[in-house]
Amino acid sequence: MANIASTAWEVARAACPKHMAHGPCAGVSDSGACEVPSFGPCPYTGAWPFPIAFEEGTRRESAKPFVLTDLPGAPLDAASLRASARILAGSADAFLLGDHGAERVQFPPSYRARLLADEGVAAWPGINCRDRNRVALEGELAACADAGAAGVHCVTGDHPALGHRPDAMPVFDLDSTDLTALARRAGLRVSVAHNPASPPAGLRLPRLLTKVAAGADVVVVDHCGGAEPVGRAVDALRGAGFAGTVLVCVPVATDAVSARVLAGFAAGRLPPGYLARLFEAADQRVAGIDAAISLARGLLAHPGVDGVNLSAGTRAGHELATARDLATIGRELRP
Numbered sequence: 001m002a003n004i005a006s007t008a009w010e011v012a013r014a015a016c017p018k019h020m021a022h023g024p025c026a027g028v029s030d031s032g033a034c035e036v037p038s039f040g041p042c043p044y045t046g047a048w049p050f051p052i053a054f055e056e057g058t059r060r061e062s063a064k065p066f067v068l069t070d071l072p073g074a075p076l077d078a079a080s081l082r083a084s085a086r087i088l089a090g091s092a093d094a095f096l097l098g099d100h101g102a103e104r105v106q107f108p109p110s111y112r113a114r115l116l117a118d119e120g121v122a123a124w125p126g127i128n129c130r131d132r133n134r135v136a137l138e139g140e141l142a143a144c145a146d147a148g149a150a151g152v153h154c155v156t157g158d159h160p161a162l163g164h165r166p167d168a169m170p171v172f173d174l175d176s177t178d179l180t181a182l183a184r185r186a187g188l189r190v191s192v193a194h195n196p197a198s199p200p201a202g203l204r205l206p207r208l209l210t211k212v213a214a215g216a217d218v219v220v221v222d223h224c225g226g227a228e229p230v231g232r233a234v235d236a237l238r239g240a241g242f243a244g245t246v247l248v249c250v251p252v253a254t255d256a257v258s259a260r261v262l263a264g265f266a267a268g269r270l271p272p273g274y275l276a277r278l279f280e281a282a283d284q285r286v287a288g289i290d291a292a293i294s295l296a297r298g299l300l301a302h303p304g305v306d307g308v309n310l311s312a313g314t315r316a317g318h319e320l321a322t323a324r325d326l327a328t329i330g331r332e333l334r335p
């Protein structure tokens with residue numbers, strides 16, 4: 001792991017409400033402000049890491065695309081998760097179990113992985129550092145491995161001030177880079193997020209490479225403005241020597257409400273006109289499915305892209321309908 005210690009760095013770390021040890025989170029606003037309301041400027045924007053050293057591997061090309069699909073499910077509802085898993089079975093290689101600001105209280109990732117394993121599908125749970133300290137995270141990772149998770153997606157997580165449970169104490173004993181190293185030691189395959197469009201855009205690659213150096217072997221490139229910017233981000237990542245798996249996010253919205261959900265967390269980073277075309281379509285469901293398939297195929301044609309993450313805006317109460325749409329898209333993309 002590279003040495004990124006410096007006085008400016010330590011000052012920034014001490015001030016950061018999430019104690020980020022390896023650089024700024026993706027919550028920095030376009031104006032350079034912290035994601036936590038009224039905190040002020042992110043102290044990391046003037047202090048960036050030096051080049052990161054990591055061991056380059058040999059890339060093995062896969063004949064078929066890897067499809068990682070969000071698994072919609074009502075929170076704290078095993079029947080909903082199981083039903084969604086049954087609908088999606090066979091349409092993807094693994095299913096991402098995410099986190100949402102309006103639904104902070106969820107079954108633990110390992111329990112959700114176990115529920116999916118019971119239905120014969122592979123879970124890829126998201127693990128965050130917001131709600132658990134390092135000891136609890138070690139136990140959670142061990143439980144995910146025991147539950148048969150295909151991998152884990154390691155994130156620092158939003159500050160609780162951003163979700164519907166601002167009453168919760170923020171933990172942030174670790175950040176995503178520390179968590180990545182912990183997950184690798186637990187024997188798990190690890191994915192991490194790359195946010196090329198998050199400010200300061202253009203300086204996100206060194207931040208990502210700290211996570212690669214810590215053991216990440218899958219990189220999920222977040223929405224960053226469409227095929228061309230995604231292609232540039234992938235080229236830069238491959239140019240830096242990353243030989244692992246690269247997945248790129250494909251936004252999925254199949255009605256006006258789910259489009260607004262998607263816009264709520266990815267506005268300004270979706271392909272130009274992507275949602276506008278959906279709003280204008282006579283059949284929004286068909287238009288949304290066709291748009292996702294078309295975008296995914298275009299992204300998969302770019303050298304260095306191994307697969308996609310189908311990322312859906314799911315509205316409460318419509319989880320199974322969203323699962324059916326995601327299954328339709330996934331089956332089209334997998335030969």
Ligand code: SF4
Binds near residue numbers: 015016017020024
């Ligand atoms: S934007 Fe993120 S890294 Fe920067 S100060 Fe806020 S929480 Fe810390």
